Amino acid sequence: MGSLTTKKVESLIKGNPGKYSDGGGLYIAVPKSGLPFWFLRYSINGKRREMTLGKYANMSLSEARVEAVMQKKQLVVEKVDPLFLKQRAKQHKLQTVDDLFIDWHKGNVKRLKHHNIPERVYRKDIAPHIGAAAPNKVVARDIQYIIESITESGRPTIANDALLYLKQLFNHGIKLDVVGANPASAFNVSDAGGVELSKDRSLTVEELTQVFKVFRENKDSFARENYLACALLLTLGVRKGELTEASWQEIDLEAGIWELPKERSKSGVGITIPLPELCIGWFKELEIRAAGSPYVFPNRRSSKNPFMGADTLNRAITKLFGHEAGKKKQPPNKMGDIQHFSVHDLRRTCRTLLAQLGVPGHVAERCLNHKLRGVEGIYNKHDYFEERKEALTRLSEYLYKVIIC
Structure with missing residues (x-):
């Protein structure tokens, strides 16, 4: 039994500030300002330590004695500093x-x-x-x-x-x-998803013609914004996130350029993208549809993301192939015998079409904002802007009849 009683503790906390012992290292501290609290004084490795046990308002004398005994047991029997354990538990509260x-x-x-x-x-x-x-x-x-x-x-x-x-x-x-x-x-x-096949899907012009026809015929499930996004991805060869998260601040329609900043580029390198006349027309329509939003593709639903969701386009395309996530009754397959493709396959198709049009490899690679490899990539810092502008213009003219807008 300690030297303090509940009655004595009540009188102490109403009196002068100080530290009052109950014996065995247990003290009640009465500060000049603030609430009284219990603490345990002990020694480890020749050093005196003090550890707070709890506020007096939340811990009675008997509860403080029990807590003090438990902490000293860890010190004596388990030879572990209780203050260290308490600090570690506070630092690593990984409860969920x-x-x-x-x-x-x-x-x-x-x-x-x-x-x-x-x-x-x-x-x-x-x-x-x-x-x-x-x-x-x-x-x-x-x-x-x-x-x-x-x-x-x-x-x-x-x-x-x-x-x-x-x-x-x-x-x-x-x-x-x-x-x-x-x-x-x-x-x-x-x-899980199984071994993933090599990503080499590229759509033919015949497939593209059929795909965009299906897009147009299913406006209820494939929104106009989705249509224009796919058209731009195919014609400019940019990455999905680079387009769907783009802000109007990056795009100058009068100058016909899109300044993609390095912070949003997967390659970590910013690039000035020349916009063909066809693409400028699409962006002007999107500007009207954005209705004052700072983003080219604003999110139409309540979401923490102010721009189009990362899965929106792929989900919309997959639905046209007869599969809708989370639905027991699946929609009909509108794509017929066309092999399934993803949004990223449009970028790969763009690269393939550039090659078919005779665009030099280094220019086509820069159109996709790929870093040039080897010695050329180290020493040749020319961005091929004019060459890329010509290449993308040729591609847009080639695709004009495919993407009828």
Whole structure:
């Protein structure tokens, strides 16, 4: 039994400021300003330490004594500094998978150029299932459900990406002693989206003619903005995100140029893109449709993203092939016997068509904002603006009858 009583403590906290011992290293501190609190004084490695146990208003004398005994037990029996354990617990409060993801993603921000991609996959396809769960409560069946749900929605590549991120996420948890095992470790790509085939899909002119005809005939499900986005992607050869996230600030329609900044370029290199007359006309229509939005393709739905969603175009195209994610009753296939393609295949088609038109390889590569390889890439800093302008103009004229707008 200590030297203090509840009655004595009540009188002390109403009296002069100071530190009053109960014995065994337990003290009640009465500060000049602020609330009284309990603290434990102990020695470790020849040094005296003090650790706050709790406010007097929230911890009675008997509770403070029990807490003091527990902390001293860790010190004497387990030979661990209780203050160190308390500070470490405060620093690593990873109570949910969401908490673990935030801690893991810090490293991605520094390591990955496009760190927003794993975050988008996590927030959309992983967090809704396990985000609120304790990391050590997630089991293999949870992982299986997540990757199968993504695969069944017609996104095998995203399923593979999600599995990769889950493995990395829980390996991070093992590193921090948050989990003892990785629930995703036994799965491989055959359990998710399957082995991905080489990405070499390029559409023929005949296919393009049929595809854009289907686009036009299905305005209810394939919006005009989607149509114009696909037309621009095919004609300019830019990446999907570079176009759908573009702002009007980057585009000068009078000068006929688009200044793509390095911050939004996947290659990390900014580029001035010459706009053919056909493309200028499309951008002018989009400007009217944007209705004052600072973005070329504003998001029509309430979303944290002010521009078109990352999956919008691919989902719209996939629906025309007879598959709509999350729907039991699937829509009819409007594309007939045309092989399925993705938005990125339009960029590859652009490169193929440039070659067919006789555009020199180095000019075509710069049209796609690819870095030139080898010695030429090191020493030749010429941006081939005029050559690219001529090449894209020729391509737009070639595609004019295909993309009837």
